[in-house]
Amino acid sequence: MTTAAAPRSGAPATVLTEALTCRAVHVTFGETEALRGVDLHVAPGEWLGLIGPNGAGKSTLLRAIAGLVPHDGSVTLNRDRRPAGTDVALVPQIPILPEGMTVAEYALLGRSPHLGWLAVESRRDRRIVASVLERLDLQRFADRPVTHLSGGETQRVTLARALAQQAPILLLDEPTSALDLGHRDAVLDLIDTLRRDDGISIIAAMHDLGTAARFADRLALIDQGRIVADGPPRRVLAAGRLSTVYATPLNVHTVDGEIVVLPAPRSRQENGP
Protein backbone atom coordinates (compact mmCIF):
# COMPACT_ATOMS: atom_id res chain seq x y z
CA MET A 1 0.00 0.00 0.00
CA THR A 2 1.37 3.40 -0.94
CA THR A 3 1.28 6.12 1.64
CA ALA A 4 2.66 8.84 -0.58
CA ALA A 5 0.72 11.63 -2.28
CA ALA A 6 -2.31 11.56 -0.05
CA PRO A 7 -4.11 14.79 -0.82
CA ARG A 8 -5.16 16.62 2.30
CA SER A 9 -7.23 19.41 0.82
CA GLY A 10 -8.17 21.07 -2.41
CA ALA A 11 -8.85 18.65 -5.23
CA PRO A 12 -10.93 15.61 -4.27
CA ALA A 13 -8.82 12.54 -3.63
CA THR A 14 -8.76 9.95 -6.36
CA VAL A 15 -10.15 6.55 -5.51
CA LEU A 16 -6.76 4.89 -5.71
CA THR A 17 -5.19 6.81 -2.87
CA GLU A 18 -8.15 6.71 -0.52
CA ALA A 19 -8.06 4.10 2.15
CA LEU A 20 -11.67 4.70 3.07
CA THR A 21 -14.59 6.69 1.74
CA CYS A 22 -17.94 7.24 3.43
CA ARG A 23 -20.72 8.73 1.33
CA ALA A 24 -24.02 9.97 2.74
CA VAL A 25 -23.95 7.54 5.65
CA HIS A 26 -27.27 7.57 7.49
CA VAL A 27 -28.00 5.57 10.63
CA THR A 28 -31.36 5.56 12.37
CA PHE A 29 -32.22 3.86 15.63
CA GLY A 30 -36.01 3.73 15.71
CA GLU A 31 -37.12 7.36 15.76
CA THR A 32 -33.66 8.82 16.35
CA GLU A 33 -31.39 9.80 13.52
CA ALA A 34 -27.92 9.05 14.86
CA LEU A 35 -26.09 9.95 11.66
CA ARG A 36 -27.60 12.23 9.01
CA GLY A 37 -25.46 11.95 5.93
CA VAL A 38 -21.77 11.73 6.75
CA ASP A 39 -19.19 12.13 3.99
CA LEU A 40 -15.65 11.26 4.90
CA HIS A 41 -12.34 10.45 3.25
CA VAL A 42 -9.41 8.92 5.04
CA ALA A 43 -6.09 8.56 3.23
CA PRO A 44 -3.69 5.65 3.80
CA GLY A 45 -1.54 6.24 6.87
CA GLU A 46 -3.63 9.17 7.99
CA TRP A 47 -4.85 9.70 11.56
CA LEU A 48 -8.34 11.16 11.62
CA GLY A 49 -9.66 12.32 14.99
CA LEU A 50 -13.44 12.33 15.49
CA ILE A 51 -14.46 14.94 18.04
CA GLY A 52 -17.77 16.22 19.27
CA PRO A 53 -19.99 16.25 22.34
CA ASN A 54 -21.44 13.09 23.89
CA GLY A 55 -24.12 11.54 21.71
CA ALA A 56 -23.01 13.43 18.60
CA GLY A 57 -22.56 10.17 16.70
CA LYS A 58 -18.81 9.44 16.97
CA SER A 59 -19.22 5.86 18.16
CA THR A 60 -22.08 5.24 15.73
CA LEU A 61 -19.91 6.37 12.84
CA LEU A 62 -17.14 3.99 13.90
CA ARG A 63 -19.65 1.16 14.23
CA ALA A 64 -21.12 1.93 10.81
CA ILE A 65 -17.63 1.82 9.27
CA ALA A 66 -16.99 -1.49 11.02
CA GLY A 67 -20.26 -2.81 9.62
CA LEU A 68 -21.82 -3.31 13.05
CA VAL A 69 -24.91 -1.14 12.53
CA PRO A 70 -27.16 -1.13 9.49
CA HIS A 71 -26.74 2.07 7.52
CA ASP A 72 -27.78 3.79 4.32
CA GLY A 73 -25.13 5.30 2.09
CA SER A 74 -21.83 3.63 1.35
CA VAL A 75 -18.62 2.80 3.18
CA THR A 76 -16.01 1.71 0.68
CA LEU A 77 -12.37 0.80 0.76
CA ASN A 78 -10.06 1.46 -2.11
CA ARG A 79 -9.64 -2.26 -2.57
CA ASP A 80 -12.42 -4.78 -2.95
CA ARG A 81 -14.36 -5.47 0.17
CA ARG A 82 -12.55 -8.21 2.00
CA PRO A 83 -14.03 -10.58 4.60
CA ALA A 84 -15.39 -8.76 7.64
CA GLY A 85 -12.68 -8.08 10.16
CA THR A 86 -9.78 -8.18 7.71
CA ASP A 87 -10.49 -4.72 6.27
CA VAL A 88 -11.13 -2.76 9.46
CA ALA A 89 -10.24 -3.59 13.07
CA LEU A 90 -12.22 -2.00 15.89
CA VAL A 91 -10.90 -1.36 19.38
CA PRO A 92 -14.06 -1.03 21.49
CA GLN A 93 -14.40 1.61 24.17
CA ILE A 94 -15.29 -0.90 26.87
CA PRO A 95 -14.08 -4.33 25.76
CA ILE A 96 -15.66 -7.45 27.19
CA LEU A 97 -12.90 -9.40 28.91
CA PRO A 98 -13.81 -13.08 29.18
CA GLU A 99 -13.03 -14.64 32.53
CA GLY A 100 -10.08 -17.01 32.50
CA MET A 101 -8.92 -16.07 28.98
CA THR A 102 -5.19 -15.39 28.77
CA VAL A 103 -3.64 -12.39 27.04
CA ALA A 104 -2.20 -14.68 24.34
CA GLU A 105 -5.59 -16.27 23.73
CA TYR A 106 -7.35 -12.91 23.61
CA ALA A 107 -4.86 -11.58 21.07
CA LEU A 108 -5.20 -14.79 19.05
CA LEU A 109 -8.92 -14.04 18.61
CA GLY A 110 -7.73 -11.26 16.28
CA ARG A 111 -6.74 -13.93 13.76
CA SER A 112 -10.32 -15.14 13.64
CA PRO A 113 -11.36 -13.16 10.54
CA HIS A 114 -8.50 -14.68 8.57
CA LEU A 115 -9.63 -18.23 9.23
CA GLY A 116 -12.13 -20.19 7.22
CA TRP A 117 -15.43 -21.11 8.79
CA LEU A 118 -14.11 -24.36 10.21
CA ALA A 119 -10.37 -23.74 10.20
CA VAL A 120 -8.22 -23.30 13.29
CA GLU A 121 -5.21 -21.07 13.80
CA SER A 122 -2.07 -22.17 12.02
CA ARG A 123 1.48 -21.87 13.27
CA ARG A 124 1.76 -18.71 11.18
CA ASP A 125 -1.23 -17.15 12.97
CA ARG A 126 0.35 -17.95 16.30
CA ARG A 127 3.66 -16.44 15.19
CA ILE A 128 1.97 -13.24 14.07
CA VAL A 129 0.30 -12.91 17.46
CA ALA A 130 3.55 -13.61 19.28
CA SER A 131 5.29 -10.83 17.37
CA VAL A 132 2.39 -8.42 18.04
CA LEU A 133 2.61 -9.18 21.75
CA GLU A 134 6.31 -8.51 21.66
CA ARG A 135 5.84 -5.25 19.80
CA LEU A 136 3.39 -4.02 22.41
CA ASP A 137 5.71 -5.15 25.19
CA LEU A 138 3.16 -7.68 26.42
CA GLN A 139 5.28 -10.82 26.36
CA ARG A 140 5.53 -10.83 30.14
CA PHE A 141 1.73 -10.87 30.39
CA ALA A 142 1.11 -13.46 27.68
CA ASP A 143 -0.04 -16.14 30.12
CA ARG A 144 -1.94 -13.83 32.46
CA PRO A 145 -5.77 -13.76 32.51
CA VAL A 146 -7.10 -10.64 30.76
CA THR A 147 -9.26 -9.90 33.81
CA HIS A 148 -6.11 -9.44 35.94
CA LEU A 149 -4.63 -6.41 34.20
CA SER A 150 -4.35 -2.70 34.87
CA GLY A 151 -6.16 -0.17 32.68
CA GLY A 152 -3.10 0.58 30.57
CA GLU A 153 -2.30 -3.10 30.10
CA THR A 154 -5.90 -3.84 29.12
CA GLN A 155 -5.73 -1.08 26.53
CA ARG A 156 -2.57 -2.57 25.04
CA VAL A 157 -4.13 -6.04 25.00
CA THR A 158 -7.21 -4.88 23.06
CA LEU A 159 -4.85 -3.07 20.72
CA ALA A 160 -2.88 -6.31 20.31
CA ARG A 161 -6.02 -8.16 19.26
CA ALA A 162 -6.86 -5.44 16.74
CA LEU A 163 -3.31 -5.45 15.31
CA ALA A 164 -3.43 -9.23 14.98
CA GLN A 165 -6.29 -8.66 12.53
CA GLN A 166 -3.74 -6.99 10.21
CA ALA A 167 -6.40 -4.69 8.82
CA PRO A 168 -5.32 -1.55 6.94
CA ILE A 169 -7.72 0.59 8.98
CA LEU A 170 -7.80 0.77 12.76
CA LEU A 171 -10.89 2.18 14.45
CA LEU A 172 -10.45 3.36 18.03
CA ASP A 173 -13.41 4.32 20.21
CA GLU A 174 -12.15 6.67 22.93
CA PRO A 175 -8.98 4.62 23.25
CA THR A 176 -7.68 6.35 26.35
CA SER A 177 -10.76 7.32 28.32
CA ALA A 178 -9.84 4.97 31.16
CA LEU A 179 -6.21 5.99 31.43
CA ASP A 180 -4.28 8.55 33.43
CA LEU A 181 -2.18 11.22 31.72
CA GLY A 182 1.07 9.28 31.47
CA HIS A 183 -0.50 6.05 30.25
CA ARG A 184 -2.72 7.98 27.84
CA ASP A 185 0.24 9.52 26.03
CA ALA A 186 2.15 6.24 26.10
CA VAL A 187 -0.71 4.40 24.35
CA LEU A 188 -1.26 7.18 21.80
CA ASP A 189 2.49 7.39 21.07
CA LEU A 190 2.45 3.65 20.51
CA ILE A 191 -0.48 3.89 18.09
CA ASP A 192 1.31 6.70 16.30
CA THR A 193 4.45 4.58 15.92
CA LEU A 194 2.44 1.61 14.66
CA ARG A 195 0.69 3.57 11.97
CA ARG A 196 3.96 5.13 10.81
CA ASP A 197 5.64 1.71 10.68
CA ASP A 198 2.79 -0.15 9.01
CA GLY A 199 1.08 2.61 7.05
CA ILE A 200 -2.29 1.82 8.57
CA SER A 201 -4.94 4.50 8.84
CA ILE A 202 -6.36 5.48 12.20
CA ILE A 203 -9.88 6.74 12.82
CA ALA A 204 -10.21 7.55 16.50
CA ALA A 205 -13.09 9.03 18.46
CA MET A 206 -11.31 11.28 20.93
CA HIS A 207 -12.59 13.00 23.98
CA ASP A 208 -9.82 15.37 24.88
CA LEU A 209 -9.56 18.10 22.24
CA GLY A 210 -5.96 19.08 23.02
CA THR A 211 -4.81 15.47 22.75
CA ALA A 212 -6.78 15.03 19.55
CA ALA A 213 -5.06 18.08 18.08
CA ARG A 214 -1.66 16.75 19.11
CA PHE A 215 -1.96 13.29 17.58
CA ALA A 216 -4.40 13.52 14.69
CA ASP A 217 -3.47 14.79 11.24
CA ARG A 218 -7.01 15.92 10.73
CA LEU A 219 -10.05 16.43 12.88
CA ALA A 220 -13.71 15.94 12.01
CA LEU A 221 -16.09 17.73 14.35
CA ILE A 222 -19.40 15.91 14.61
CA ASP A 223 -22.56 17.51 15.93
CA GLN A 224 -25.99 15.89 15.96
CA GLY A 225 -25.06 13.26 13.41
CA ARG A 226 -23.40 15.62 10.93
CA ILE A 227 -19.80 16.59 10.27
CA VAL A 228 -19.79 20.35 10.85
CA ALA A 229 -16.06 20.90 10.36
CA ASP A 230 -13.33 18.80 8.79
CA GLY A 231 -9.70 19.79 8.38
CA PRO A 232 -6.37 20.39 10.13
CA PRO A 233 -6.73 20.68 13.93
CA ARG A 234 -5.89 24.39 14.00
CA ARG A 235 -8.70 25.19 11.58
CA VAL A 236 -11.33 22.97 13.16
CA LEU A 237 -10.65 24.04 16.73
CA ALA A 238 -12.08 27.55 16.50
CA ALA A 239 -13.42 28.95 19.76
CA GLY A 240 -16.70 30.19 18.31
CA ARG A 241 -17.54 26.95 16.54
CA LEU A 242 -16.63 24.79 19.55
CA SER A 243 -18.65 26.96 21.92
CA THR A 244 -21.72 26.49 19.74
CA VAL A 245 -21.30 22.74 19.29
CA TYR A 246 -20.46 22.01 22.93
CA ALA A 247 -23.09 24.54 24.11
CA THR A 248 -20.68 26.14 26.56
CA PRO A 249 -18.28 29.08 26.18
CA LEU A 250 -14.82 27.76 25.29
CA ASN A 251 -11.49 29.42 24.63
CA VAL A 252 -8.72 28.03 22.44
CA HIS A 253 -5.16 28.81 23.59
CA THR A 254 -1.76 27.89 22.33
CA VAL A 255 0.65 26.85 25.08
CA ASP A 256 4.21 25.85 24.11
CA GLY A 257 3.03 25.36 20.53
CA GLU A 258 0.23 22.98 21.56
CA ILE A 259 -3.48 23.70 21.30
CA VAL A 260 -5.37 23.78 24.58
CA VAL A 261 -9.14 24.16 24.80
CA LEU A 262 -10.46 25.53 28.09
CA PRO A 263 -13.83 26.70 29.36
CA ALA A 264 -14.11 30.51 29.14
CA PRO A 265 -13.47 31.96 32.62
CA ARG A 266 -17.05 33.12 33.04
CA SER A 267 -17.22 33.27 36.84
CA ARG A 268 -14.04 35.29 37.17
CA GLN A 269 -15.42 37.98 34.89
CA GLU A 270 -18.61 38.20 36.91
CA ASN A 271 -16.92 38.36 40.29
CA GLY A 272 -13.80 40.28 39.30
CA PRO A 273 -13.06 43.88 40.27
Add this chain to the structure above:
Amino acid sequence: MATLPAPDSAERATGRAFRLSPLAAVGAAVALAAVALLSATTGAAALPFGDVLASLVDRLPLVHVDTPLSSRQEGILFQIRLPRLVLGMLVGGSLAMAGAAYQGVFRNPLADPYLLGVSAGAGFGAVLALGFGLDVGWGPFDALPAAAFLGALVAVSASAAIARGAWRSPATLLLGGIAMAAFFSAAQTYAIGQLPETRTREVLSWLFGQLSTSGWRQVWILGPYVVVCGGILLLHRRHLDVLRVGDDEARSLGLNPRRARLAVIVSASLLTAAAVSVSGLIAFVGLVVPHVVRLLVSHSYRVIVPLSALGGAAFLALVDTGARTLTAPAELPVGVITAFVGAPFFALVLWRSARKAGT
Protein backbone atom coordinates in the same frame (compact mmCIF):
# COMPACT_ATOMS: atom_id res chain seq x y z
CA MET B 1 4.38 -7.06 8.62
CA ALA B 2 7.75 -8.62 9.24
CA THR B 3 7.43 -11.41 11.75
CA LEU B 4 10.45 -10.90 13.93
CA PRO B 5 11.57 -13.76 16.10
CA ALA B 6 9.54 -13.26 19.25
CA PRO B 7 10.98 -13.93 22.67
CA ASP B 8 10.48 -17.42 23.86
CA SER B 9 7.73 -16.66 26.36
CA ALA B 10 5.35 -14.96 23.91
CA GLU B 11 6.01 -17.65 21.32
CA ARG B 12 5.35 -20.39 23.86
CA ALA B 13 2.27 -18.70 25.31
CA THR B 14 0.66 -18.24 21.89
CA GLY B 15 1.59 -21.81 21.06
CA ARG B 16 -0.27 -22.95 24.16
CA ALA B 17 -3.24 -20.64 23.66
CA PHE B 18 -6.57 -22.46 23.22
CA ARG B 19 -4.84 -25.81 23.06
CA LEU B 20 -5.89 -28.94 24.87
CA SER B 21 -2.87 -30.10 26.82
CA PRO B 22 -1.95 -33.72 26.03
CA LEU B 23 -1.79 -34.45 29.76
CA ALA B 24 -5.44 -33.49 30.29
CA ALA B 25 -6.60 -35.36 27.19
CA VAL B 26 -4.76 -38.55 28.15
CA GLY B 27 -5.93 -38.21 31.75
CA ALA B 28 -9.57 -37.97 30.70
CA ALA B 29 -9.24 -40.91 28.32
CA VAL B 30 -7.59 -43.05 30.99
CA ALA B 31 -10.29 -42.14 33.52
CA LEU B 32 -12.98 -43.09 31.02
CA ALA B 33 -11.32 -46.45 30.27
CA ALA B 34 -10.90 -47.17 33.97
CA VAL B 35 -14.56 -46.40 34.70
CA ALA B 36 -15.63 -48.55 31.75
CA LEU B 37 -13.65 -51.55 33.01
CA LEU B 38 -14.86 -51.03 36.56
CA SER B 39 -18.46 -50.89 35.35
CA ALA B 40 -18.10 -53.94 33.11
CA THR B 41 -16.71 -56.09 35.92
CA THR B 42 -18.97 -54.89 38.76
CA GLY B 43 -22.46 -56.20 39.37
CA ALA B 44 -24.61 -59.07 40.57
CA ALA B 45 -22.72 -61.59 38.48
CA ALA B 46 -19.01 -61.25 39.20
CA LEU B 47 -17.00 -61.11 36.01
CA PRO B 48 -13.24 -61.21 36.67
CA PHE B 49 -11.30 -58.27 35.29
CA GLY B 50 -8.80 -60.25 33.22
CA ASP B 51 -11.46 -62.50 31.73
CA VAL B 52 -13.56 -59.51 30.63
CA LEU B 53 -10.51 -57.98 29.01
CA ALA B 54 -9.70 -61.25 27.23
CA SER B 55 -13.25 -61.60 26.03
CA LEU B 56 -13.28 -58.04 24.70
CA VAL B 57 -9.97 -58.48 22.90
CA ASP B 58 -11.30 -61.70 21.38
CA ARG B 59 -14.09 -59.71 19.72
CA LEU B 60 -11.62 -57.54 17.84
CA PRO B 61 -11.33 -58.48 14.20
CA LEU B 62 -8.44 -60.79 13.29
CA VAL B 63 -7.64 -61.45 16.95
CA HIS B 64 -8.30 -64.67 18.76
CA VAL B 65 -7.87 -65.05 22.50
CA ASP B 66 -9.21 -67.90 24.58
CA THR B 67 -11.63 -66.51 27.11
CA PRO B 68 -12.41 -68.29 30.34
CA LEU B 69 -15.89 -66.70 30.49
CA SER B 70 -18.78 -69.11 30.17
CA SER B 71 -21.34 -68.48 27.46
CA ARG B 72 -23.80 -67.35 30.15
CA GLN B 73 -21.20 -64.87 31.45
CA GLU B 74 -20.52 -63.72 27.90
CA GLY B 75 -24.23 -63.20 27.46
CA ILE B 76 -24.35 -61.00 30.57
CA LEU B 77 -21.33 -59.04 29.39
CA PHE B 78 -22.37 -58.46 25.79
CA GLN B 79 -26.15 -58.35 26.02
CA ILE B 80 -26.70 -56.66 29.39
CA ARG B 81 -23.68 -54.88 30.77
CA LEU B 82 -21.97 -53.53 27.68
CA PRO B 83 -25.00 -52.00 25.96
CA ARG B 84 -25.94 -50.32 29.21
CA LEU B 85 -22.39 -49.10 29.75
CA VAL B 86 -22.06 -47.81 26.19
CA LEU B 87 -25.45 -46.11 26.38
CA GLY B 88 -24.55 -44.53 29.72
CA MET B 89 -21.35 -43.15 28.25
CA LEU B 90 -23.13 -41.82 25.16
CA VAL B 91 -25.90 -40.18 27.21
CA GLY B 92 -23.42 -38.69 29.70
CA GLY B 93 -21.16 -37.41 26.96
CA SER B 94 -24.13 -35.95 25.04
CA LEU B 95 -25.61 -34.13 28.02
CA ALA B 96 -22.25 -32.76 29.13
CA MET B 97 -21.39 -31.58 25.63
CA ALA B 98 -24.82 -29.99 25.19
CA GLY B 99 -24.38 -28.26 28.55
CA ALA B 100 -20.98 -26.89 27.54
CA ALA B 101 -22.44 -25.72 24.22
CA TYR B 102 -25.39 -23.94 25.87
CA GLN B 103 -23.03 -22.29 28.35
CA GLY B 104 -20.99 -21.05 25.40
CA VAL B 105 -23.78 -19.67 23.21
CA PHE B 106 -25.69 -18.10 26.08
CA ARG B 107 -22.46 -16.91 27.72
CA ASN B 108 -24.00 -18.17 30.89
CA PRO B 109 -22.27 -20.56 33.28
CA LEU B 110 -25.61 -21.83 34.59
CA ALA B 111 -26.98 -23.01 31.26
CA ASP B 112 -27.71 -26.73 31.16
CA PRO B 113 -30.16 -28.84 29.13
CA TYR B 114 -32.14 -29.61 32.28
CA LEU B 115 -32.21 -26.08 33.74
CA LEU B 116 -33.09 -24.51 30.38
CA GLY B 117 -36.19 -26.67 30.18
CA VAL B 118 -34.82 -28.43 27.09
CA SER B 119 -34.96 -31.82 28.77
CA ALA B 120 -38.54 -31.20 29.91
CA GLY B 121 -39.53 -30.16 26.39
CA ALA B 122 -37.85 -33.21 24.94
CA GLY B 123 -39.52 -35.34 27.61
CA PHE B 124 -42.94 -34.00 26.69
CA GLY B 125 -42.35 -34.73 23.01
CA ALA B 126 -41.13 -38.21 23.84
CA VAL B 127 -44.10 -38.89 26.13
CA LEU B 128 -46.48 -37.96 23.35
CA ALA B 129 -44.64 -40.24 20.93
CA LEU B 130 -44.56 -43.10 23.44
CA GLY B 131 -48.16 -42.55 24.43
CA PHE B 132 -49.39 -42.71 20.88
CA GLY B 133 -47.24 -45.76 20.23
CA LEU B 134 -44.94 -43.88 17.89
CA ASP B 135 -41.74 -45.43 19.23
CA VAL B 136 -41.27 -47.26 16.00
CA GLY B 137 -38.72 -46.83 13.31
CA TRP B 138 -35.26 -47.89 12.50
CA GLY B 139 -32.18 -46.84 14.42
CA PRO B 140 -31.68 -43.08 14.36
CA PHE B 141 -34.86 -42.70 12.28
CA ASP B 142 -37.00 -43.69 15.24
CA ALA B 143 -39.92 -41.31 15.77
CA LEU B 144 -39.03 -40.88 19.44
CA PRO B 145 -35.96 -38.62 19.08
CA ALA B 146 -37.74 -36.60 16.39
CA ALA B 147 -40.70 -35.91 18.69
CA ALA B 148 -38.32 -35.15 21.57
CA PHE B 149 -36.37 -32.77 19.33
CA LEU B 150 -39.49 -30.75 18.51
CA GLY B 151 -40.24 -30.37 22.21
CA ALA B 152 -36.63 -29.47 22.95
CA LEU B 153 -36.52 -26.79 20.25
CA VAL B 154 -39.74 -25.19 21.47
CA ALA B 155 -38.37 -25.12 25.02
CA VAL B 156 -34.95 -23.66 24.21
CA SER B 157 -36.39 -21.06 21.82
CA ALA B 158 -38.92 -19.97 24.42
CA SER B 159 -36.33 -19.81 27.22
CA ALA B 160 -34.03 -17.76 25.02
CA ALA B 161 -36.90 -15.50 23.90
CA ILE B 162 -37.94 -14.83 27.49
CA ALA B 163 -34.37 -13.88 28.37
CA ARG B 164 -33.83 -11.99 25.11
CA GLY B 165 -31.18 -9.32 25.41
CA ALA B 166 -30.39 -10.44 28.93
CA TRP B 167 -28.21 -13.42 28.12
CA ARG B 168 -25.44 -12.05 30.23
CA SER B 169 -27.65 -12.21 33.27
CA PRO B 170 -27.69 -15.85 34.33
CA ALA B 171 -30.86 -15.41 36.37
CA THR B 172 -33.13 -14.26 33.53
CA LEU B 173 -32.29 -17.20 31.32
CA LEU B 174 -32.82 -19.60 34.22
CA LEU B 175 -36.19 -18.07 34.99
CA GLY B 176 -37.17 -18.63 31.38
CA GLY B 177 -35.98 -22.20 31.72
CA ILE B 178 -37.99 -22.67 34.92
CA ALA B 179 -41.12 -21.37 33.21
CA MET B 180 -40.58 -23.77 30.33
CA ALA B 181 -39.81 -26.73 32.56
CA ALA B 182 -42.94 -26.07 34.63
CA PHE B 183 -45.09 -25.72 31.54
CA PHE B 184 -43.81 -28.90 29.92
CA SER B 185 -43.98 -30.90 33.14
CA ALA B 186 -47.62 -29.94 33.49
CA ALA B 187 -48.32 -30.75 29.85
CA GLN B 188 -46.55 -34.04 30.34
CA THR B 189 -48.54 -34.92 33.46
CA TYR B 190 -51.73 -34.12 31.59
CA ALA B 191 -50.66 -36.22 28.62
CA ILE B 192 -49.76 -39.19 30.83
CA GLY B 193 -53.19 -38.93 32.48
CA GLN B 194 -54.84 -39.28 29.10
CA LEU B 195 -52.89 -42.40 28.20
CA PRO B 196 -54.37 -45.89 28.37
CA GLU B 197 -53.44 -47.70 31.60
CA THR B 198 -51.15 -50.18 29.85
CA ARG B 199 -48.97 -47.42 28.46
CA THR B 200 -48.73 -45.36 31.66
CA ARG B 201 -46.34 -47.66 33.50
CA GLU B 202 -43.94 -47.87 30.60
CA VAL B 203 -43.88 -44.10 30.18
CA LEU B 204 -43.42 -43.43 33.89
CA SER B 205 -40.51 -45.84 34.29
CA TRP B 206 -38.81 -44.27 31.29
CA LEU B 207 -39.39 -40.77 32.64
CA PHE B 208 -37.44 -41.25 35.86
CA GLY B 209 -34.20 -41.38 33.99
CA GLN B 210 -33.06 -44.95 33.75
CA LEU B 211 -30.59 -46.90 31.74
CA SER B 212 -31.81 -50.23 33.11
CA THR B 213 -34.03 -51.18 30.19
CA SER B 214 -31.39 -50.38 27.65
CA GLY B 215 -30.00 -52.65 25.01
CA TRP B 216 -28.14 -52.25 21.76
CA ARG B 217 -31.34 -50.86 20.17
CA GLN B 218 -31.07 -47.68 22.24
CA VAL B 219 -27.37 -47.39 21.46
CA TRP B 220 -28.23 -47.64 17.79
CA ILE B 221 -30.82 -44.86 18.16
CA LEU B 222 -28.51 -42.45 20.00
CA GLY B 223 -25.14 -43.27 18.42
CA PRO B 224 -25.63 -41.53 15.05
CA TYR B 225 -26.86 -38.38 16.78
CA VAL B 226 -23.74 -38.33 18.94
CA VAL B 227 -21.53 -38.65 15.87
CA VAL B 228 -23.29 -35.95 13.82
CA CYS B 229 -24.31 -33.40 16.48
CA GLY B 230 -21.23 -34.01 18.60
CA GLY B 231 -19.14 -33.50 15.47
CA ILE B 232 -20.89 -30.21 14.71
CA LEU B 233 -20.37 -29.01 18.29
CA LEU B 234 -16.68 -29.95 18.15
CA LEU B 235 -16.30 -28.02 14.89
CA HIS B 236 -17.85 -24.96 16.54
CA ARG B 237 -15.69 -24.90 19.63
CA ARG B 238 -13.48 -22.13 18.20
CA HIS B 239 -16.57 -20.01 17.53
CA LEU B 240 -17.70 -20.48 21.12
CA ASP B 241 -14.40 -18.89 22.20
CA VAL B 242 -14.96 -15.95 19.83
CA LEU B 243 -18.51 -15.50 21.16
CA ARG B 244 -17.12 -14.98 24.66
CA VAL B 245 -16.23 -11.36 23.78
CA GLY B 246 -19.88 -10.60 22.97
CA ASP B 247 -21.87 -10.45 19.75
CA ASP B 248 -20.64 -7.03 18.70
CA GLU B 249 -16.96 -7.77 19.03
CA ALA B 250 -17.47 -11.23 17.56
CA ARG B 251 -18.97 -9.59 14.47
CA SER B 252 -16.04 -7.20 14.23
CA LEU B 253 -13.87 -10.34 14.30
CA GLY B 254 -15.67 -11.67 11.24
CA LEU B 255 -17.98 -14.15 12.97
CA ASN B 256 -21.68 -14.22 12.25
CA PRO B 257 -22.94 -14.73 15.81
CA ARG B 258 -26.49 -15.62 14.80
CA ARG B 259 -25.40 -18.31 12.40
CA ALA B 260 -22.94 -19.81 14.87
CA ARG B 261 -25.46 -19.68 17.70
CA LEU B 262 -28.19 -21.26 15.58
CA ALA B 263 -25.96 -24.15 14.52
CA VAL B 264 -24.83 -24.78 18.09
CA ILE B 265 -28.30 -24.50 19.66
CA VAL B 266 -29.87 -26.82 17.09
CA SER B 267 -27.09 -29.40 17.47
CA ALA B 268 -27.08 -29.25 21.26
CA SER B 269 -30.88 -29.51 21.39
CA LEU B 270 -30.96 -32.43 18.99
CA LEU B 271 -28.29 -34.16 21.02
CA THR B 272 -30.21 -33.54 24.24
CA ALA B 273 -33.44 -34.76 22.64
CA ALA B 274 -31.82 -37.97 21.41
CA ALA B 275 -30.30 -38.59 24.84
CA VAL B 276 -33.58 -37.88 26.62
CA SER B 277 -35.52 -40.12 24.27
CA VAL B 278 -33.43 -43.17 25.24
CA SER B 279 -32.74 -42.44 28.90
CA GLY B 280 -35.45 -40.14 30.26
CA LEU B 281 -34.66 -37.06 32.30
CA ILE B 282 -31.17 -37.11 33.79
CA ALA B 283 -30.45 -33.81 35.49
CA PHE B 284 -27.34 -31.71 36.05
CA VAL B 285 -24.78 -33.72 34.05
CA GLY B 286 -24.57 -30.82 31.61
CA LEU B 287 -23.93 -28.39 34.44
CA VAL B 288 -21.52 -30.31 36.63
CA VAL B 289 -19.12 -31.76 34.06
CA PRO B 290 -18.24 -28.61 32.04
CA HIS B 291 -17.80 -26.73 35.31
CA VAL B 292 -15.35 -29.25 36.68
CA VAL B 293 -13.40 -29.11 33.40
CA ARG B 294 -13.38 -25.31 33.58
CA LEU B 295 -12.19 -25.40 37.17
CA LEU B 296 -9.48 -28.01 36.64
CA VAL B 297 -8.22 -27.46 33.11
CA SER B 298 -9.25 -24.40 31.08
CA HIS B 299 -11.89 -21.78 30.36
CA SER B 300 -11.50 -22.27 26.61
CA TYR B 301 -14.35 -24.05 24.85
CA ARG B 302 -11.83 -25.78 22.65
CA VAL B 303 -10.84 -27.65 25.77
CA ILE B 304 -14.20 -27.71 27.54
CA VAL B 305 -16.24 -29.26 24.70
CA PRO B 306 -14.10 -32.35 24.02
CA LEU B 307 -13.16 -32.91 27.66
CA SER B 308 -16.80 -32.56 28.71
CA ALA B 309 -17.70 -35.31 26.25
CA LEU B 310 -15.12 -37.65 27.79
CA GLY B 311 -15.80 -36.51 31.35
CA GLY B 312 -19.59 -36.76 30.96
CA ALA B 313 -19.24 -40.27 29.60
CA ALA B 314 -17.05 -41.32 32.54
CA PHE B 315 -19.27 -39.53 35.07
CA LEU B 316 -22.55 -41.10 33.98
CA ALA B 317 -21.02 -44.57 33.55
CA LEU B 318 -19.69 -44.32 37.10
CA VAL B 319 -22.97 -43.03 38.50
CA ASP B 320 -24.91 -45.77 36.72
CA THR B 321 -22.58 -48.42 38.10
CA GLY B 322 -23.45 -47.02 41.52
CA ALA B 323 -27.15 -46.92 40.62
CA ARG B 324 -27.26 -50.65 39.93
CA THR B 325 -24.94 -51.81 42.73
CA LEU B 326 -25.42 -49.51 45.76
CA THR B 327 -28.83 -50.88 46.75
CA ALA B 328 -28.59 -54.25 44.96
CA PRO B 329 -30.67 -56.18 44.18
CA ALA B 330 -32.90 -53.11 44.00
CA GLU B 331 -31.87 -50.37 41.59
CA LEU B 332 -31.84 -46.59 41.93
CA PRO B 333 -32.86 -44.45 38.97
CA VAL B 334 -29.63 -42.90 37.71
CA GLY B 335 -31.33 -39.49 37.45
CA VAL B 336 -31.87 -39.56 41.21
CA ILE B 337 -28.15 -39.87 41.89
CA THR B 338 -27.12 -37.19 39.41
CA ALA B 339 -29.65 -34.87 41.05
CA PHE B 340 -28.24 -35.67 44.50
CA VAL B 341 -24.79 -34.72 43.23
CA GLY B 342 -25.86 -31.92 40.93
CA ALA B 343 -28.28 -29.93 43.06
CA PRO B 344 -25.74 -29.02 45.78
CA PHE B 345 -23.19 -28.33 43.05
CA PHE B 346 -25.67 -26.03 41.32
CA ALA B 347 -26.34 -24.23 44.60
CA LEU B 348 -22.59 -23.71 45.02
CA VAL B 349 -22.13 -22.32 41.51
CA LEU B 350 -25.15 -20.05 41.98
CA TRP B 351 -23.83 -18.79 45.28
CA ARG B 352 -20.41 -18.09 43.83
CA SER B 353 -21.74 -16.23 40.79
CA ALA B 354 -24.15 -14.24 42.96
CA ARG B 355 -21.28 -13.25 45.22
CA LYS B 356 -19.16 -12.25 42.25
CA ALA B 357 -22.00 -10.15 40.82
CA GLY B 358 -22.43 -8.49 44.22
CA THR B 359 -18.86 -7.25 44.50
